[in-house]
Amino acid sequence: xxxGCGIEGCAEVFDSVEDVVVHQTNEHERHECKVCGTVVPDxxxxxxxxxxxxxxxxxxxxxxxxxxxxxEREQIQDEVEAKADLQTIVDQIDEAKI
Numbered sequence: 001x002x003x004g005c006g007i008e009g010c011a012e013v014f015d016s017v018e019d020v021v022v023h024q025t026n027e028h029e030r031h032e033c034k035v036c037g038t039v040v041p042d043x044x045x046x047x048x049x050x051x052x053x054x055x056x057x058x059x060x061x062x063x064x065x066x067x068x069x070x071x072e073r074e075q076i077q078d079e080v081e082a083k084a085d086l087q088t089i090v091d092q093i094d095e096a097k098i
Contacts, residue, residue, distance in 0.1 A: 002014065002015060003015075003016065003017050003019070003020040004020070005020055005023060005024060005028075005043070006020075006024075006043060006076070007024060007028050007042055007043050010028070012027075017079075017080055017083045017084045018084055018085060018088045018089050018092065019092075020043075020044070021043065021044050021045065021080065021084065021089045022089060022092045022093055022096070024041055024042055024043030024044060024045065025041040025043075025045060025093050026093070026096050028041070028042045028043065029042060030042065031046040033046070033049060033050065033053075033054075033062075034062035034063055035050070035053075035054045035058050035059065035062045036053065036054070038053075044076065044077070044080050047073045047076055047077050048077055050073070051073070051074060051077060056070055
């Protein structure tokens, strides 16, 4: 199985979900949360922030998201978390900072 980056305008494809998240974190602009103003990496980590720190209603109001868009992002979060070794992601991001 391959994993696409999913960030608009990026066509990068990876063999592992961990590599996608590291790519999103290191190669793309940061995203400012429209709910609270926190700046987070775009992609999966922005989705994770939105749905762990805010209610669905806050997300919908801030982003003008439809119920379908919310479900799509929740599905992405579930798929990544079901497949990813989150410690590997942390380790790879930390290595890139050195």
